[in-house]
Amino acid sequence: MPGLGTTSPALGGYEPPGYDELVDFSGGARPGNARLFEHLSRMSFDELSLRQRAAELDIAANGVSFTVYAEGENIDRPWPFDVVPRVFHAREWATIDAGLRQRLAALNLFIDDLYHDQRCIREGIVPEELVLSSPGYRPECHGVDPPHGVWAHVCGTDLVRHSDGTVFVLEDNLRVPSGVSYMLENRALTKRVFPELFERQSIVPVDHYPEHLLDMLRSLCPGRDGRVAVLTPGIYNSAYFEHSFLARQMGVELVEGRDLKVGPDDCVYVRTIEGPVRVDAIYRRVDDAFLDPAVFRADSTLGVEGIMGAWRAGNVALANAPGTGVADDKVVYTYVPDLIRFYLAEDPILASVPTWRCERPAELSHVLSHLHEIVVKPANESGGKDVLIGPQADKATLDRYRDMVRAQPRAWVAQPVIELSTSPTICEAAVEPRCVDLRPFILQGAGSYVTAGGLTRVARRRGSYVVNSSQGGGSKDTWIVEERP
């Protein structure tokens, strides 16, 4: 590379093992990636590393952090970020966007149906025992009519791309999905440390999200001037940064359980210096189980006693509504394509990963005999917890999982290994391919909204499929690029 010093080029020796988000199989740029590819090709690794270093300093100075709970301690870690963005062409994204809205619409109809007439059970779409055995199913929610019939207002859906280029939905997170603040921070960071990338190309902005979130929350209030608050478990929660960030961006109060109180009138009040003030909609980032010690876990100090009653009486909106967890059960996941056809009379736009339901004897025996070549997941965990990746596990681990799955088949599902696509990532001495996924966020209230891209998460080690931040994964800015032919 003339004129760029003696150091090695940033993309020199970059050889992805399978499907890569930046380069295609012939070594050229994929659609939407042309300018990024061109720029990286002209850059030296040292220059790129300098940008990476600048981003890390910026993160430390701004206190962008997430909390990891390890060895009995809360450790506040700087947010891990890789400066090389991950790009989608706008045309492909339009399809994904529509697919995500379709999926959430169907899931909301499903939840509303479950807590009312249960048509889906009566008409044989989902088996009754499956729903009733889901830990996310809350009988307390029966007969409640949340505004617009919507239960899951904020959804974080994990997408992955297989080696053949197909984008699959890996899972739906309908409880308290996190990550959206990091999506916004990542964009702000990229603009600061890589400003020239934004010249001469059209990258769809992401920073409207807080406004859309606020609009959605306001659409749940009885009047247009309702008071909205974000409910956080507190500063020791791993996503506290995000709770505070979103409250700040929306200009609403960030409250903890102890700041709230349900009055004798079944309305929710917040303690202020002027006395109690009524709250109309709460974006709660506290799990169902901790929400109301009078209804769920009595030992919860994070929740608000009586809030379920206030919600059932329609005096406060909760986003997401209690009981949505039933729809992010990974066994329910396997029925989503059927649910889309049933409620919307449409074909699913996005593919789901074929999944074995271990509670069915035939599928269980297949899973048990193929454990070493498939992925096994707990049906009701998040954050990549307890996921077995068969081909990467030793014999002892496989044996342990075999016993666990056999003991509680309903608690497990299994899927073929998806060979996650890679994206160029700055490593110690070179840019190397690392596996990525994507978590876009979908809002549904009176209307619906999908983030322009989302949070791309990246595995730390070569060949690893583990992208969760809680397990050492990093992140990238995600671009939707409108590339003219």
Next chain:
Amino acid sequence: MSNEPILLCRTADSLYWAGRYLERVESLARLITEHTALLVDLPRRVELTWQPLLAIPGGDHGFWERYDTADEVSVMEFLLTDRTNECSLAYSIDQARENLRTVRQVFPRTSWRLVNELAQVVESQGTTSHRRGRRHQLLERVVGDCQRMAGVIHDAMRRDHAYDFFHLGTQFERADMTTRVLDVRAASIMELNDELASEAGREEAGAKAVFEDIQWLGVLRSLVGVHSYRRSTSDPVTGPDVVRFLLTDDRFPRSIAFCLDEIDTSLQNLPKNLPVVEACHDARVLLGRVDAMTWRAEQLRDLADDVQLGLAGIDDALKATYFTDDDILVLPPPSSSQSQSQSQSQSGSNGSSQTQSQSQSQGRVG
């Protein structure tokens, strides 16, 4: 009226303490800088040591539990980087940061960035600053960053109740620091005077007077007051004038009168303010006693003690009026070991900082 922001009791509490801790960081850094400079100016026989630096912020008791001699390196280690010392710079920055962390949604983003950077600078350079060579640079940075933060807040923060509570914390801490300097430094200069006057000859008294000037200037300088003092009077620097200035000059931003007036002004914006306004008024009235003083050390100490109690009254009234709201929530049982000033009983922090109290202030109350 949902457009006007509400302020949570918990947020008000954190803002108040963020204001206090940030002010404490700045005043402590300045105190150390000026004390170091003063030591250089004074001859050995004027027995000024590092000990006043321990006494002013109020941690001398804790110091003697861990150290044998109050030499420069030990005192600096204790005051700059010892996180078990609740008066140290590092501890105060940590507390300012932890309080700000919970109020980021109402605070200018740049200030958060600055306090983060400051915490990192003290973390990385603190230990190399126990000796004099590198210390000045660090402390200058600390004071400068605090001033930048104050500037950002002054220019960018909306003047709503969130600002009021932050401002209350700042002004409270400022009044508190001035009281402590009067109590420890000013009173000891007066005391030394009393002693020297009784036994020394005329010649020595003349020489001593020069050093007395330097000491009084040192007192003013540690409160950024030299220039303001000069503008307030054309007379030479004398003890009584300096004391009067620091107590009652209502145009000097670090005088106790000025800080109490600022507290009163902020209180006027707040609802349900009567008990706190009354406590503030009670403290303000005490300052009138300066007119009847005959300039003996003991009198000054008594007055400083009473002003400290007056400040504690304001702090208690704030806590009872705004930070705890009994009528809608059942509160945890109150902690029994609360002492006046420089202590934080904050429900949001972890267990170890539930109640921080300082031996000196407790000693003085008793």
